[in-house]
Amino acid sequence: KAGVTQTPRYLIKTRGQQVTLSCSPISGHRSVSWYQQTPGQGLQFLFEYFSETQRNKGNFPGRFSGRQFSNSRSEMNVSTLELGDSALYLCASSSGQAKTDTQYFGPGTRLTVL
């Protein structure tokens, strides 16, 4: 099976712009979770989508949003970018049937905000 893929791999934006990141889960997986990874805060949970519905949400401002399509592919959007949004954004997929299902991560999208 192909793994989790994320596009683009690298992105440079300026403050105030918006950005959309894409994640394609492993075939058959219905859950997609998004994480922000920074050197200072580590891996922080953003949100999880399952069957096109947001199932869980982390403690991030409303500028961070996401959605999931019927084929389980997911996008996350960050509006009005701030310097502090520079990070590696990771998505992870799982079957979503049980809380303990293994999450498989993609390679991430490296976002730099100038």
Add this chain to the structure above:
Amino acid sequence: GESVGLHLPTLSVQEGDNSIINCAYSNSASDYFIWYKQESGKGPQFIIDIRSNMDKRQGQRVTVLLNKTVKHLSLQIAATQPGDSAVYFCADLRRGYSTLTFGKGTMLLVSP
């Protein structure tokens, strides 16, 4: 606040040595724990997991030990190889929650 944390930010070992990476958790309601490995430029990769009703679980060259009395988790890597060089994260799933909480990570450096 309650968190999953790691004792050492960097661990340096020689090839062939056994490595032990430690993790402390503060929430007694945590009932599932996972170790992930993240190599440079890649996303985290699942290594091994353990439920709170177990004390020990073994995989290929890796063993996870759980001490619920002192809320401590460790990952032991036998015969460490240069390819084991990476950042290792522990994560926990707290009872009643459905999302993982990750620790900050420990960098393992293996020299030949």
